[in-house]
Amino acid sequence: MNRRRDCTPDPVGGCSLCGDEAVQVRVVEVDVGTDTARVEGAVSVERVALDLVEDVRVGDRLMVHMGFAIGRVTDAGRARER
16 A cells, blocks of 8 residues: 555554545444444444444444444444445
8 A cells, every 4th residue: 555645544544544444343332412433443443324224233343434433333243334
């Protein structure tokens, strides 16, 4: 992957400017008032928007990109995109 000169990789080497990657996370808290969830991934805990995925519950596994949940991970391990 060719990195831009202004790239600042995250702790695992990813960069939102250089790559188009989604990461798998687990939901640890849902805030229905703001339609967001606190999620934990391999290296961090963060809050993400749930605008694109319906009926999210604690324990769900989601695919997240740029702060937005973009799909739910099914039992078969495949992300179901909306």
